[in-house]
Each structure stands twice: as structure tokens, then as C-alpha cells.
Amino acid sequence: MEQEQPEHETTRVRLEIAYDGTNFLGWGIQPNLRTVQGTIEAAMGVLFTKYGGAPRLTVAGRTDAGVHATGQVAHVDLTPDQLGALNVRRGRSGADSLAYRLNGIAGLSSDVVMLGSSVAAPGFDARFSATWRRYNYRVEDASIARNPLVRNHTLSYPAVLDIDAMNDAAGSLLGLHDFATYCRPREHATTIRTLEHFRWTRDAAGVLNAEVRADAFCHGMVRSMVGLSLFVGEGKLSPTDAVLLLDARERTSEFKVAPARGLTLVEIGYPPDDELAARAALTRQRRDQS
Amino acid sequence: MEQEQPEHETTRVRLEIAYDGTNFLGWGIQPNLRTVQGTIEAAMGVLFTKYGGAPRLTVAGRTDAGVHATGQVAHVDLTPDQLGALNVRRGRSGADSLAYRLNGIAGLSSDVVMLGSSVAAPGFDARFSATWRRYNYRVEDASIARNPLVRNHTLSYPAVLDIDAMNDAAGSLLGLHDFATYCRPREHATTIRTLEHFRWTRDAAGVLNAEVRADAFCHGMVRSMVGLSLFVGEGKLSPTDAVLLLDARERTSEFKVAPARGLTLVEIGYPPDDELAARAALTRQRRDQS
Numbered sequence: 001m002e003q004e005q006p007e008h009e010t011t012r013v014r015l016e017i018a019y020d021g022t023n024f025l026g027w028g029i030q031p032n033l034r035t036v037q038g039t040i041e042a043a044m045g046v047l048f049t050k051y052g053g054a055p056r057l058t059v060a061g062r063t064d065a066g067v068h069a070t071g072q073v074a075h076v077d078l079t080p081d082q083l084g085a086l087n088v089r090r091g092r093s094g095a096d097s098l099a100y101r102l103n104g105i106a107g108l109s110s111d112v113v114m115l116g117s118s119v120a121a122p123g124f125d126a127r128f129s130a131t132w133r134r135y136n137y138r139v140e141d142a143s144i145a146r147n148p149l150v151r152n153h154t155l156s157y158p159a160v161l162d163i164d165a166m167n168d169a170a171g172s173l174l175g176l177h178d179f180a181t182y183c184r185p186r187e188h189a190t191t192i193r194t195l196e197h198f199r200w201t202r203d204a205a206g207v208l209n210a211e212v213r214a215d216a217f218c219h220g221m222v223r224s225m226v227g228l229s230l231f232v233g234e235g236k237l238s239p240t241d242a243v244l245l246l247d248a249r250e251r252t253s254e255f256k257v258a259p260a261r262g263l264t265l266v267e268i269g270y271p272p273d274d275e276l277a278a279r280a281a282l283t284r285q286r287r288d289q290s
Numbered sequence: 291m292e293q294e295q296p297e298h299e300t301t302r303v304r305l306e307i308a309y310d311g312t313n314f315l316g317w318g319i320q321p322n323l324r325t326v327q328g329t330i331e332a333a334m335g336v337l338f339t340k341y342g343g344a345p346r347l348t349v350a351g352r353t354d355a356g357v358h359a360t361g362q363v364a365h366v367d368l369t370p371d372q373l374g375a376l377n378v379r380r381g382r383s384g385a386d387s388l389a390y391r392l393n394g395i396a397g398l399s400s401d402v403v404m405l406g407s408s409v410a411a412p413g414f415d416a417r418f419s420a421t422w423r424r425y426n427y428r429v430e431d432a433s434i435a436r437n438p439l440v441r442n443h444t445l446s447y448p449a450v451l452d453i454d455a456m457n458d459a460a461g462s463l464l465g466l467h468d469f470a471t472y473c474r475p476r477e478h479a480t481t482i483r484t485l486e487h488f489r490w491t492r493d494a495a496g497v498l499n500a501e502v503r504a505d506a507f508c509h510g511m512v513r514s515m516v517g518l519s520l521f522v523g524e525g526k527l528s529p530t531d532a533v534l535l536l537d538a539r540e541r542t543s544e545f546k547v548a549p550a551r552g553l554t555l556v557e558i559g560y561p562p563d564d565e566l567a568a569r570a571a572l573t574r575q576r577r578d579q580s
Contacts, residue, residue, distance in 0.1 A: 016435075018437060018438050018439075019438055020438045020439050020441070070439065110441055111438050111441075112438065113438050115436065116435075145306075145308065145360070145405045146308065146403045146405065147308060147360055148308050148310045148401050148402065149308075149310050149358055149360065149443045149554065150440070151400055151401075264439065
């Protein structure tokens with residue numbers, strides 16, 4: 001069983017991150033393309049230029065091009081030299097200073113913000129310790145005035161949407177299912193997931209908000225389920241169709257995947273500190289089996 | 291007394307407009323600079339290229355560079371030819387189609403949106419019939435996580451703000467006063483205004499929102515009053531200082547004018563239709579006297 005143990009002498013630092021995904025080609029680093037991981041690692045490269053350069057980030061929820069985050073979590077393992085290079089100021093430890101120092105690097109521009117950093121609890125792994133992910137999807141439908149101030153993170157939909165029908169469809173997807181209908185296929189990747197929450201509400205401004213929570217999501221799953229919701233809301237599909245399409249367990253052209261623009265990763269759930277290591281081991285074991 | 295009566299044969303059309311002011315040098319048209327008025331008039335020029343070109347817009351609330359609007363109001367007087375050039379579709383009159391047609395012009399980009407258009411009620415003047423203007427100012431203080439998704443219309447302030455002290459100061463400014471302390475001086479322009487509402491609240495996300503309403507605002511007034519609020523909220527000035535500074539009736543360096551980024555024109559108030567003409571005449575008369 002693969003064990004991504006940090007080097008003996010390193011300290012694991014947990015980072016909380018927010019970004020406007022509009023001008024990023026997603027989280028994952030790619031040569032010559034602007035990505036969130038690439039941007040943050042380049043900033044760490046500046047910070048640690050004399051101390052071995054940029055360490056690698058491990059992230060809880062990899063996001064696609066154009067998808068945003070207000071509650072992303074990542075970790076990074078720092079050597080004693082790197083930790084020492086972070087000035088201790090205002091009584092902060094080096095780990096606590098990492099976010100502050102990164103926000104001060106010119107390469108880190110206004111569309112990505114480090115919200116905080118701290119020494120990770122023992123056994124913590126940003127990706128493998130996570131027990132759930134929560135996303136939000138925002139839609140302005142034709143029943144309300146368009147607001148150009150929020151266009152970077154809100155889909156503008158040219159029809160009036162029936163929220164009750166959308167919630168009927170959303171409710172039918174809850175629980176443990178094979179979500180192959182809603183997953184972009186990936187070799188050796190399971191499409192069985194537990195959908196813990198999926199509900200549409202209208203906020204005070206009339207904007208439709210989907211809150212979606214699962215243990216983990218397969219690739220494209222939230223945007224596919226939102227795409228289905230929009231077709232149901234417009235009356236192009238019925239809530240019953242949602243069940244039939246799920247049961248078919250194959251990709252379909254009956255609805256369109258919703259654009260990245262409206263999607264934000266809001267929160268990553270972790271167990272209590274004393275269960276972090278056990279949870280990470282369990283997740284790794286399941287991955288090995290799948 | 292000046293009377294801006296429309297030409298006998300024109301039809302006055304009322305427009306509702308929203309824009310993200312980030313990439314505009316304000317409302318008012320300026321040669322070779324990107325302004326909201328310039329952008330919309332250029333789009334009308336395209337629409338009416340065979341019918342006399344772009345007519346001039348009259349706006350309710352001129353906004354400075356970087357200031358946003360979700361409830362701006364303007365009017366334009368169209369000739370029968372121009373009105374006829376707007377295709378009548380889906381049972382709409384030409385006036386009702388203007389907003390729809392303008393949104394379809396390539397020159398009108400995603401940061402300015404026509405929310406609607408209609409034949410104006412008799413006596414309506416977007417500027418002179420207005421009885422009040424309402425603005426909103428948004429501030430993220432150091433007590434909450436920064437959200438890069440709303441950075442285009444939210445000031446990020448590096449201290450924790452005391453909302454009770456800010457409301458004490460705001461309350462002391464209410465009513466009819468000479469607001470010279472809070473006005474950028476303009477020749478022959480009165481600085482006497484009635485401040486009808488000025489209150490800070492925190493929304494569900496913890497963002498501080500100022501709602502400010504007055505019959506009219508002098509130049510820079512909202513941003514000056516917000517700047518005072520921020521200094522009071524941070525403890526650099528007391529609510530009592532707000533009263534002393536108002537009574538001094540002169541510009542001061544005791545606080546800084548707040549940046550344009552956080553400010554949005556939200557709503558323009560008009561009287562009932564049968565009072566529009568009388569109100570416009572009254573406003574023009576007062577301007578002539580001042």
C-alpha cells in the first residue's frame with residue numbers, strides 16, 4: 001500500500017485558499033498555462049529560492065478550468081530551513097506566517113488569496129483525510145434582473161426556472177448510487193458515490209443557489225447534475241426523467257453540462273483530529289482496490 | 291426658466307441600466323475614454339446608423355470612475371424613424387425592444403446590461419423627476435475571510451471594524467445639513483442636502499453594507515461619509531468627531547475618501563406618475579436659484 005509519508009524532518013502545513021477561477025485553467029499545474037497550483041507554487045519558489053525552491057502542494061478538491069473556490073484546502077511539507085525562512089512576526093510561528101507571506105508575493109495576484117495557514121494536525125492529508133466536499137452553483141434566471149457585478153461567478157440563464165421541479169429531481173439523486181450518467185469517464189475510476197445533499201434555494205436577490213455535498217465527486221459530476229436541473233427547471237425534462245437517466249448509468253445528450261462559471265468549491269469536511277490518520281489510510285485503501 | 295422639452299415628434303424612452311464600473315472611467319462621455327454613457331451611445335449609433343445616429347442619454351445619477359450601478363435610470367428621446375427601426379417582436383413595442391436590441395449589439399459588452407426599457411410616463415425626466423438616490427457600499431473587514439469572487443465590488447479593509455461606532459457616527463449625519471465637509475467643491479453648486487438614510491449592517495457572509503439615501507448627493511459625498519465611517523470603525527476617530535467635522539463645514543484630511551470599488555448605485559426614487567412633471571419643474575427651479 002502506497003504511503004505518502006512526509007520526509008522525517010519536514011513539517012506539514014495546512015493552507016486554506018480562495019480563488020476566482022475565471023482566469024485560471026483549473027487547479028492542476030500544466031506547463032505554460034496559468035493554473036492555481038502553478039501560481040501558488042511559483043510564489044513559494046520565490047519565498048524559498050535559497051531553500052530548495054518550491055515544494056509541491058497536495059489539494060483536497062482539484063477544480064476544472066473556470067471553477068472557483070472560497071474554501072479550498074491544501075497541504076505542503078516544509079523543511080526546517082524553509083520553515084525558518086518564514087519570518088516570525090507578531091508572535092506567529094513560521095507555519096502561521098506562510099499564508100501572510102504568500103499574499104505578499106507579487107506573483108500571487110488578486111484572484112487567488114491565501115486565507116490562512118497552520119501546522120497540520122498529526123495524520124492530516126488534505127486529500128485523503130477529507131470526508132466530504134461541498135459545492136455551490138449560482139444561477140440568475142429570467143425572473144430577476146441581471147447583475148453584471150456577480151457575472152464572474154453566476155450563470156445567466158435565459159428562461160424562468162421552476163425551483164420545485166428542480167428540487168424534485170435533485171432529491172431523487174440523493175444517497176449511494178452509481179453516478180456514471182453524471183461522470184466524465186476515467187479509466188480505473190469508480191463512479192459510485194454518496195450524494196449527501198443537493199438542494200436549490202433562492203437567495204434574497206432571487207439568485208438560485210444549489211448546495212451540493214458528497215463524500216467525493218467524480219469528474220464533471222456537479223456540473224452535470226446542475227445541467228440536468230436546468231433542463232428540468234425549464235420543463236425540457238421531468239423529475240422522473242432524472243431517475244430514468246440515473247438508472248441508465250451511461251452518459252447522455254438529453255441535457256447539457258452546466259458552464260464552469262457558476263460553480264464554487266465552498267467547504268471541505270474533515271473528521272476530528274484523532275481520526276485523521278485512520279481516515280487517510282481508509283481512503284488510500286479504497287483507491288487501491290478500485 | 292430652461293425647459294428641456296423634447297422635440298414635438300419624439301417619444302421619450304426610459305431605460306434601466308446595470309454596470310460593473312471597474313473598467314469604465316465613469317458614466318459621463320469623454321473623448322477617447324471608455325465610459326458607460328459613451329459605450330451605450332455608441333451601441334445606439336450602430337442601431338440607428340440610418341436614422342440620424344446616436345441620440346443623447348440623460349441620466350439620473352452620474353457615477354465616478356470605478357463606481358457601479360444595479361439600478362441606474364436614464365432617458366432618451368427617439369424620433370418616429372428610430373422607434374420604427376426597433377423591430378417589433380414578441381408583441382413588444384419599439385420602446386420595449388430598445389433594451390433587448392442594445393444588449394444584442396457587440397459593442398455593449400458583458401459589464402453593462404440594459405435591464406429594461408419602456409415609453410416614459412408623461413412629464414418624466416430621468417434626472418429632474420428623481421426624488422431620491424440610494425447607494426450601497428460593501429466592505430470586507432479583517433474579521434471575515436477575504437472572498438476574491440466579489441473583489442470587483444467590495445473594499446477589503448485590513449482592520450476589524452466596530453459597526454456600532456460606525457452607526458453612531460452615521461446617525462449623527464442624518465437630516466438636512468450643509469455637507470461641505472463631505473463634498474468635493476464645485477462652483478455654484480449647493481452643498482446643502484437631506485440625508486434620509488445611512489446605516490451599516492453585516493450580511494450573512496459578514497460583509498459590512500452601508501445603505502445611504504438622500505434627495506441628491508454632492509460630488510464624492512457617499513465615499514467621503516464611508517471614509518469617515520471606516521476611520522470611526524477602526525477607532526481612529528470617534529462618533530463625536532463626525533459631528534464636529536460636519537459642523538466645521540470644510541474639507542478635512544482627518545479621514546480618507548473611500549475607494550470607488552465598494553460603491554454601487556442601487557435605486558433611483560421617482561414620485562407617482564401624475565407628479566413627475568411638477569417635480570421636474572421644481573428641481574429645475576431650485577437649480578436655477580442655487
